Amino acid sequence: MSSSKPSISLLAYIIIILLVAGTCSAELTVAIFNTLPANAPPLDLHCKSGDDDLGPQTLGLSQMYTWKFYTNFWGTTLFWCNFWWDGKHAGFHVYDSTMMPYEVHGLLHFVYEARPDGFYFYTPDTYTSHTFQWQLVKKWE
Numbered sequence: 001m002s003s004s005k006p007s008i009s010l011l012a013y014i015i016i017i018l019l020v021a022g023t024c025s026a027e028l029t030v031a032i033f034n035t036l037p038a039n040a041p042p043l044d045l046h047c048k049s050g051d052d053d054l055g056p057q058t059l060g061l062s063q064m065y066t067w068k069f070y071t072n073f074w075g076t077t078l079f080w081c082n083f084w085w086d087g088k089h090a091g092f093h094v095y096d097s098t099m100m101p102y103e104v105h106g107l108l109h110f111v112y113e114a115r116p117d118g119f120y121f122y123t124p125d126t127y128t129s130h131t132f133q134w135q136l137v138k139k140w141e
Contacts, residue, residue, distance in 0.1 A: 028101065030079060030094050030110045031066040034059040040086060043114050047081040047094065063141075071097065083114065088140035090119060100124050102132055112137075 034043045043059040047067070057065050071077040079095040094110060101108035102122045111122040118139035122132055 019093065022135055026108055027068055027070060027109065028108050029066055029068050030112075031080070032059070032094070032112045032114065034061060035113045035115055036061065036085060037116060040116075042085075044084040045081050047079055049077060049079045083119070085114065085140070088097045090138050090140050092119070092138045 032046075036043060038061060040061065044056065044062075044066065046056045047054040048141065049069075049114065051072075052069070054067060059065055069077070069079075075097045077095065077097065078093060080091065080093045082091040083089065094112060099110060099121075100123060103109070103113055109122075113120045113122075113134065117136070119137055120134040121137045123135045124132055
């Protein structure tokens, strides 16, 4: 009988550690800006993860859509979005654990702009760790 108590205590300890570790990750933000031309149709998008469906959204000119989240304990959180504009489509991962965020005052951001030729990501410059630049990550199809 006494041998079952340590395993229950160990299981409870592991569960508590997992719960605490999951709440200690940094809050992340994804931001998508519509910088398409004036008088252009709106940008439609639909973003999801394995756990969350953020639902369809429509962005007018100069509008922004953002959401905040925490990564899961295993570091496998993945968000992807599908975009539609002017008869064109683009779909890609907007967050995974390998991406480098734009950090402002300790807050981590993943920032995108929709432009007429595709989507740009605000990313660290490959030559310096202190400079950021816009990089084309997905062209319209």
